[in-house]
Amino acid sequence: MTTPSHARISKAVIPAAGLGTRFLPATKATPKEMLPVVDKPAIQYVVEEAAAAGLSDVLMVTGRNKRPLEDHFDRNYELEEALHRKGDGSRLAKVQESSDLATIHYVRQGDPRGLGHAVLCAAPHVGDQPFAVLLGDDLIDPRDPLLRRMIEVQEQHGGSVIALMEVDPASIHLYGCAAAAPTGDDDVVTVSDLVEKPEPGEAPSNLAIIGRYVLDPAVFEVLRKTDPGRGGEIQLTDALQALAADTGLGGPVHGVIFKGRRYDTGDRGDYLRAIVRLACEREDLGPDFRAWLRSYVTEEM
Ligand code: G1P
Numbered sequence: 256m257t258t259p260s261h262a263r264i265s266k267a268v269i270p271a272a273g274l275g276t277r278f279l280p281a282t283k284a285t286p287k288e289m290l291p292v293v294d295k296p297a298i299q300y301v302v303e304e305a306a307a308a309g310l311s312d313v314l315m316v317t318g319r320n321k322r323p324l325e326d327h328f329d330r331n332y333e334l335e336e337a338l339h340r341k342g343d344g345s346r347l348a349k350v351q352e353s354s355d356l357a358t359i360h361y362v363r364q365g366d367p368r369g370l371g372h373a374v375l376c377a378a379p380h381v382g383d384q385p386f387a388v389l390l391g392d393d394l395i396d397p398r399d400p401l402l403r404r405m406i407e408v409q410e411q412h413g414g415s416v417i418a419l420m421e422v423d424p425a426s427i428h429l430y431g432c433a434a435a436a437p438t439g440d441d442d443v444v445t446v447s448d449l450v451e452k453p454e455p456g457e458a459p460s461n462l463a464i465i466g467r468y469v470l471d472p473a474v475f476e477v478l479r480k481t482d483p484g485r486g487g488e489i490q491l492t493d494a495l496q497a498l499a500a501d502t503g504l505g506g507p508v509h510g511v512i513f514k515g516r517r518y519d520t521g522d523r524g525d526y527l528r529a530i531v532r533l534a535c536e537r538e539d540l541g542p543d544f545r546a547w548l549r550s551y552v553t554e555e556m
Contacts, residue, residue, distance in 0.1 A: 264406050264469065265312050266386040267305035267357075270373035271298065272318035272364040277523060286321050288391050290520070293534050296327060297520045299353055300394050306356045308402035310387055313357045314380045316373045318364050328359045369488025371478050378475040385409055388491075390466025392521030394529060399515025401467055408443055409469040414506025415498055417446065418467035420513045428452055430463035431492035435510050446499045446508040451485040451492035462510065464492065465517060473505020474498065 275287025282290070288298035305313055317324060331350060338347040364376050374388060387402060395401050401418055409416045419433055431451045435444035448459055468491070477494040484490040499508040518529030534544050 267310040267313045268377040268388045270316045314360045330354045371489035371491040375478045388468040393466035394518040396516035405469045415471045416469040416509045418465045419462045419510040420465045422463040424461045427458040432458045433462045434459035444510045449496040451490045471505045
């Protein structure tokens with residue numbers, strides 16, 4: 256029999272309660288997670304990533320106005336029946352795909368008190384197992400599997416694992432930032448210090464936290480005691496900082512350095528870049544779209 260701490264990680268938590276103000280007015284009545292990236296809502300890529308890493312139990316932490324998320328991952332019998340009657344098997348498969356990806360649960364955050372608070376809302380569902388957190392604004396290219404590697408590192412070292420990416424020092428103030436020391440593995444570091452969105456000149460490195468975490472459940476106890484930090488919100492980074500500083504609280508914090516493709520769909524410019532890149536790479540749309548883009552760039556710009 257396996258002990259709880261060595262049980263295979265199976266739960267993913269996706270915080271999705273944010274207001275999406277950067278995309279107003281599109282997000283006035285539509286959750287930002289539902290904005291399409293080519294022809295799939297951004298959130299579906301994230302659930303697909305969790306499922307591909309073997310996480311079959313997904314908890315979404317939502318809020319008011321997020322009902323379309325529940326509808327998207329549920330069956331739509333009326334639509335399925337209509338497509339079935341038309342004999343449109345390929346669209347029918349697309350419609351059914353999102354409801355077959357994982358078992359999805361929902362909890363409401365109520366008061367939006369920050370990412371740390373959103374993660375804390377998952378405590379009753381997660382229980383005493385390590386679990387993953389995936390932030391919906393970060394899309395990780397499926398060809399560069401990050402989460403699977405993070406789970407492997409967590410199984411090897413215990414404690415918690417965060418995803419880190421080197422960024423231009425001029426933009427580190429937009430992220431959580433880690434001070435870290437090398438380990439025997441090229442892509443793994445031991446995290447000694449974390450700062451949420453450091454002031455210019457105060458960042459301990461140019462290693463930015465990107466939105467993937469594999470967390471020891473001890474993080475919940477720490478979050479309960481974490482005071483509001485940057486922006487007056489309860490920050491997950493601050494709780495992880497406490498875990499990194501005192502491994503007696505719940506094991507060490509390691510970082511996996513990610514060098515693959517990441518798209519930030521929370522920023523309008525990056526969102527557009529993500530759509531263009533993914534559309535160019537699609538087998539069905541890519542050839543035509545690339546040809547158009549090439550002529551658009553040479554003739555119009
Ligand atoms: C959150 C985290 C931050 C992390 C970022 C990654 O910030 O608090 O540490 O670097 O996600 O996308 P947010 O972008 O939600 O303000």
